[in-house]
Amino acid sequence: MADEQVAAPSKQRRITQRGIATRERILEAANRLMSVRGVTATTLDDVREASQTSKSQLYHHFADKQELVRALVKYRGALVLQRERGGLERLRSFSGLVRWRNALVQANSLNNGKYGCGLGSMAVELSDHDEQARSMLSETFAAWEKLISDGLHRMRDSGALRKDADPEKLATGLMAALQGGYLLANAAHNVAPMEVALDMALEHIKSFLVESSGEPTR
Amino acid sequence: MADEQVAAPSKQRRITQRGIATRERILEAANRLMSVRGVTATTLDDVREASQTSKSQLYHHFADKQELVRALVKYRGALVLQRERGGLERLRSFSGLVRWRNALVQANSLNNGKYGCGLGSMAVELSDHDEQARSMLSETFAAWEKLISDGLHRMRDSGALRKDADPEKLATGLMAALQGGYLLANAAHNVAPMEVALDMALEHIKSFLVESSGEPTR
Numbered sequence: 136m137a138d139e140q141v142a143a144p145s146k147q148r149r150i151t152q153r154g155i156a157t158r159e160r161i162l163e164a165a166n167r168l169m170s171v172r173g174v175t176a177t178t179l180d181d182v183r184e185a186s187q188t189s190k191s192q193l194y195h196h197f198a199d200k201q202e203l204v205r206a207l208v209k210y211r212g213a214l215v216l217q218r219e220r221g222g223l224e225r226l227r228s229f230s231g232l233v234r235w236r237n238a239l240v241q242a243n244s245l246n247n248g249k250y251g252c253g254l255g256s257m258a259v260e261l262s263d264h265d266e267q268a269r270s271m272l273s274e275t276f277a278a279w280e281k282l283i284s285d286g287l288h289r290m291r292d293s294g295a296l297r298k299d300a301d302p303e304k305l306a307t308g309l310m311a312a313l314q315g316g317y318l319l320a321n322a323a324h325n326v327a328p329m330e331v332a333l334d335m336a337l338e339h340i341k342s343f344l345v346e347s348s349g350e351p352t353r
Numbered sequence: 354m355a356d357e358q359v360a361a362p363s364k365q366r367r368i369t370q371r372g373i374a375t376r377e378r379i380l381e382a383a384n385r386l387m388s389v390r391g392v393t394a395t396t397l398d399d400v401r402e403a404s405q406t407s408k409s410q411l412y413h414h415f416a417d418k419q420e421l422v423r424a425l426v427k428y429r430g431a432l433v434l435q436r437e438r439g440g441l442e443r444l445r446s447f448s449g450l451v452r453w454r455n456a457l458v459q460a461n462s463l464n465n466g467k468y469g470c471g472l473g474s475m476a477v478e479l480s481d482h483d484e485q486a487r488s489m490l491s492e493t494f495a496a497w498e499k500l501i502s503d504g505l506h507r508m509r510d511s512g513a514l515r516k517d518a519d520p521e522k523l524a525t526g527l528m529a530a531l532q533g534g535y536l537l538a539n540a541a542h543n544v545a546p547m548e549v550a551l552d553m554a555l556e557h558i559k560s561f562l563v564e565s566s567g568e569p570t571r
Contacts, residue, residue, distance in 0.1 A: 171481060172481075172482070173393055173478060173481075173482070175391055175393035175394045175478075176393045176482075249480070249481055250481060251477060251480075255477070255536055256477050258536055258537075258539060258540040259469060259473070259474050259477040259478070259536060259539065260391060260393075260477070260478070262467070262469075262539045262540050262542070263389060263390075263391075263467055263468060263539070264390070264391070264394070269540060269542065272540045273540045273541050273542075276537060276540055276541075304549050304552075304553070305553070307537070307546050307549040307550065308530070308549055308550050308552075308553030308554075310533070310537065310546075311529075311530055311533030311534045311536075311537055311546060311547075311549070311550030311553075312526070312529055312530055312533055312550070312553075312554075313533065314532070314533035314536045314537060315528070315529030315530055315531065315532035315533030315534070315536070315550070316529045316533070318473055318476055318477060318529075318532045318533070318536065319476075319494060319525070319528065319529055319532060321476060321477065321480045321481070322476040322480050322487060322490045322491045322494055323491050323494075324480070324487065324491075328525050328528075328529060329529075331522050331525040331526055331529070332525065332526050332529030332530070332533070334522075334526075335522070335523070335525075335526030335529075335530075335554065335557055336526075336530075336553065336557075338557060339553055339554075339556060339557045339560075342557075342560060
């Protein structure tokens with residue numbers, strides 16, 4: 136416990152940084168365990184053991200499991216959005232969407248479809264039991280969809296997408312295809328249904344491409 | 354325990370029927386509890402209490418939680434497939450697909466998106482932990498998709514769908530849209546994203562309709 140407490144102002148920065156590192160270590164361990172076993176099946180004792188922290192360290196950072204789970208929702212949301220910003224923030228073409236699709240499919244195929252999406256599986260486990268977690272997850276999905284719809288807006292503004300394309304609805308449909316694809320790939324332990332799901336959504340978006348824009352409409 | 358055991362051949366039928374009724378009561382209670390709380394968060398004691406059975410009755414039918422959960426996978430699969438056969442077995446037109454979509458959306462909107470799909474949520478909770486459950490769930494999704502693809506085959510055979518439509522891929526894509534729609538609706542506690550997801554998949558299927566077939570292609 137001593138290493139987490141603030142003893143004197145001169146030591147504050149060092150000690151606080153150590154506290155931050157401990158908190159991060161706990162969240163990393165919780166993320167790893169809960170990805171594989173699920174949120175409900177993972178106990179605080181499992182997390183303590185995996186993160187090599189003491190009981191007092193763990194409870195210093197997270198009063199109970201609910202607090203840890205909510206922190207993990209935030210942690211995973213930040214990780215996913217950071218990854219997705221990398222793929223979507225400069226999206227301006229259909230081929231950019233295909234590259235984004237390929238990266239997600241490739242990552243999932245490395246696991247043979249196992250584990251699904253860290254946010255989607257939390258949404259299934261938590262949405263009906265923890266209103267605060269559900270609300271954070273819902274906001275994260277909205278932010279993720281906005282990265283997609285912003286890209287589709289750029290494509291529509293540049294004349295690549297027809298004016299009657301609805302970026303918000305297309306983004307929601309694409310996100311549903313992605314999440315449903317993760318779920319079916321998880322049940323099949325095979326990435327194939329995720330590919331089919333994403334390709335169907337992309338085919339639909341393709342049908343809104345302007346032929347003269349230089350994008351491949353076939 | 355006495356009411357579950359076979360005392361004499363003359364009593365066998367009556368006693369077995371009582372045993373079947375007890376088993377059914379346990380599965381119904383497990384289904385109800387696990388739909389709301391999730392599989393992992395529900396204990397055998399919860400199920401015993403909700404089904405008003407004794408410990409010995411419960412263990413007579415299910416040796417442990419895993420056995421009960423696997424029986425529930427089968428039970429839910431049979432319920433969903435029975436419901437879906439009703440909506441899909443005579444499917445021969447696009448308007449039939451729209452009616453199917455409307456019934457699913459209506460049922461989900463009554464719960465404001467809560468609980469999602471009983472099979473989808475089990476797939477998320479179980480696929481990485483119970484290979485037998487995963488395999489049963491995967492087969493159930495395949496049977497469900499086949500109800501859809503059989504209908505699309507009938508539409509293609511009758512000339513309503515173009516010959517280049519791929520019923521199997523369209524069925525997988527529609528199932529992913531449905532499952533992703535359930536998941537996003539659950540996170541939003543609002544049926545809207547499920548509607549958007551299904552409509553996008555149906556729009557894609559619509560693009561394969563033959564204009565002269567009398568189906569509305571716009």
